[in-house]
Amino acid sequence: MRIVLVGPPGAGKGTQAAYLAKNLSIPHISTGDLFRANISQGTDLGKRARAFMDAGQLVPDEVTIGMAKDRMAQPDAVGGFLLDGFPRNVGQAEALDGMLRDEGVALDAVLDLEVPEDEVVKRIAGRRICRNDSAHVFHVTYNPPKTEGVCDVCGGELYQRDDDSEETVRTRLEVYHTQTEPIIDYYRTQGLVVTISALGKVTEVTDRAMEALEKSEG
Numbered sequence: 001m002r003i004v005l006v007g008p009p010g011a012g013k014g015t016q017a018a019y020l021a022k023n024l025s026i027p028h029i030s031t032g033d034l035f036r037a038n039i040s041q042g043t044d045l046g047k048r049a050r051a052f053m054d055a056g057q058l059v060p061d062e063v064t065i066g067m068a069k070d071r072m073a074q075p076d077a078v079g080g081f082l083l084d085g086f087p088r089n090v091g092q093a094e095a096l097d098g099m100l101r102d103e104g105v106a107l108d109a110v111l112d113l114e115v116p117e118d119e120v121v122k123r124i125a126g127r128r129i130c131r132n133d134s135a136h137v138f139h140v141t142y143n144p145p146k147t148e149g150v151c152d153v154c155g156g157e158l159y160q161r162d163d164d165s166e167e168t169v170r171t172r173l174e175v176y177h178t179q180t181e182p183i184i185d186y187y188r189t190q191g192l193v194v195t196i197s198a199l200g201k202v203t204e205v206t207d208r209a210m211e212a213l214e215k216s217e218g
């Protein structure tokens with residue numbers, strides 16, 4: 001299957017993408033991984049991306065599109081893939097359509113993870129990270145440490161990342177609404193959008209997604 005996963009920050013998109021890709025035996029292609037791989041391997045696209053990032057500028061679509069194109073041409077992605085973070089605007093979606101058309105293939109579904117906005121803010125703004133190890137993650141409501149402000153694992157101090165502040169989350173949501181949500185409408189005209197609720201346990205959401213994808217295949 002060829003799938004695009006979309007959803008606002010805080011929808012648990014990365015986690016779902018990993019589970020779904022495993023269940024469907026297709027590679028999980030995330031924009032974050034594409035950037036890291038191209039930069040660490042020193043590809044031309046990686047160097048170009050790096051220059052923009054170092055200058056504090058957004059990486060232009062053509063660079064991101066180039067990386068996605070290279071990755072989708074790898075043998076493991078020929079039979080299908082799950083895209084996470086790409087396309088992130090209508091221009092990139094049109095470019096992706098063009099790439100697939102050139103290969104004589106098409107997307108099977110666009111899986112849209114839906115979370116109420118207040119829930120997104122609650123999920124992200126409640127996150128607390130350990131100063132000793134960023135893998136020690138807690139949540140003031142959903143996964144509170146035994147002692148407030150103290151890591152259960154190592155006793156380190158817990159803090160809120162700047163990225164996770166309510167103000168930053170609201171800004172990220174605004175960017176999502178203006179830039180990424182229009183691709184849902186774009187794909188809706190192609191009859192590809194499958195919307196599911198991203199509320200509940202991780203495994204429940206994965207089951208819901210698998211069921212919805214099976215139905216969409218008819």
Ligand SMILES: [Zn+2]
Pocket residue numbers: 130131132133136151152153154155156
């Ligand atoms: Zn810790």
